[in-house]
Amino acid sequence: xxxxxAQSAIDTFVSAFNAxxxxxxxxxxxxxxxxxxxxxxxxxxxxxxxxVERFVRDIRRHPAGPGTMVRCSGVDMPDEWxxxxxxxxxxxxxxxxxxxxxxxxxxxxxxxxxIFAGDLEPAG
Numbered sequence: 001x002x003x004x005x006a007q008s009a010i011d012t013f014v015s016a017f018n019a020x021x022x023x024x025x026x027x028x029x030x031x032x033x034x035x036x037x038x039x040x041x042x043x044x045x046x047x048x049x050x051x052v053e054r055f056v057r058d059i060r061r062h063p064a065g066p067g068t069m070v071r072c073s074g075v076d077m078p079d080e081w082x083x084x085x086x087x088x089x090x091x092x093x094x095x096x097x098x099x100x101x102x103x104x105x106x107x108x109x110x111x112x113x114x115i116f117a118g119d120l121e122p123a124g
Contacts, residue, residue: 017069041115064094
């Protein structure tokens with residue numbers, strides 16, 4: 001798997017959070033994810049593009065207003081797994097959330113995602 005294909009799928013997924021209209025969310029996710037994608041996130045395990053779409057739309061409807069999601073690191077890709085850091089900010093200095101996603105790619109599309117939101121506590 002080429003890192004360029006992984007980065008493209010990841011950036012397309014991230015762009016779904018920033019789509020100008022909800023109608024574009026489905027299209028962007030279909031370009032980035034397999035139909036049987038599995039998502040492990042803060043609210044548990046979900047399967048399929050529709051489940052990921054609900055997750056994305058929920059984030060897009062943040063109570064503080066529509067935010068902006070960006071990939072804020074490079075894409076580290078050992079073979080078919082990749083990880084990257086992201087940050088989500090809401091308007092006017094509102095809540096900010098950062099985290100790390102680990103994704104598995106199959107034929108250039110994300111088929112598994114693990115979303116880690118927030119920072120890890122220091123050891124000890």
